[in-house]
Amino acid sequence: xxxxxxxxxxxxxxxxxxxxxxxxxxxxxxxxxxxxxxxxxxxxxxxxxxxxxxxxxxxxxxxxxxxxxxxxxxxxxxxxxxxxxxxxxxxxxxxxxxxxxxxxxxxxxxxxxxxxxxxxxxxxxxxxxxxxxxxxxxxxxxxxxxxxxxxxxxxxxxxxxxxxxxx
Numbered sequence: 001x002x003x004x005x006x007x008x009x010x011x012x013x014x015x016x017x018x019x020x021x022x023x024x025x026x027x028x029x030x031x032x033x034x035x036x037x038x039x040x041x042x043x044x045x046x047x048x049x050x051x052x053x054x055x056x057x058x059x060x061x062x063x064x065x066x067x068x069x070x071x072x073x074x075x076x077x078x079x080x081x082x083x084x085x086x087x088x089x090x091x092x093x094x095x096x097x098x099x100x101x102x103x104x105x106x107x108x109x110x111x112x113x114x115x116x117x118x119x120x121x122x123x124x125x126x127x128x129x130x131x132x133x134x135x136x137x138x139x140x141x142x143x144x145x146x147x148x149x150x151x152x153x154x155x156x157x158x159x160x161x162x163x164x165x166x167x
Contacts, residue, residue, distance in 0.1 A: 107127060
């Protein structure tokens with residue numbers, strides 16, 4: 001089982017890496033960010049929208065934050081433009097960090113039940129497993145975005161966890 005310190009570290013890592021990838025994506029124009037690149041969600045911007053949607057759906061379950069509209073298929077168009085996506089990403093990262101700051105060992109040891117649209121049924125799992133899944137989902141899709149950015153000529157920075165700044 002993971003502990004609260006791990007969750008806080010991963011919340012910081014998430015924000016750090018989002019800033020890294022969004023900074024690299026800022027060097028591209030809208031057309032390059034929206035270009036079909038063969039990834040599951042198609043483009044850099046669509047994948048980043050999906051990732052924001054995913055974080056918000058999990059935070060709606062974990063912390064009672066508002067549920068994002070639509071389902072997985074709609075997630076690629078969560079925000080109307082790049083500027084809004086960037087603002088909403090920063091806001092959500094701050095919310096994840098604040099939520100992680102208050103998490104306890106007892107919280108993580110408990111179970112969580114929710115209706116999963118992906119599974120089509122109610123699911124109950126240990127919270128620590130679901131939190132691990134959320135961070136794994138982030139890393140998975142950021143890896144896709146990193147590859148698309150690199151192919152588009154952008155240069156994301158370091159992604160190694162041990163290189164994350166202390167503050």
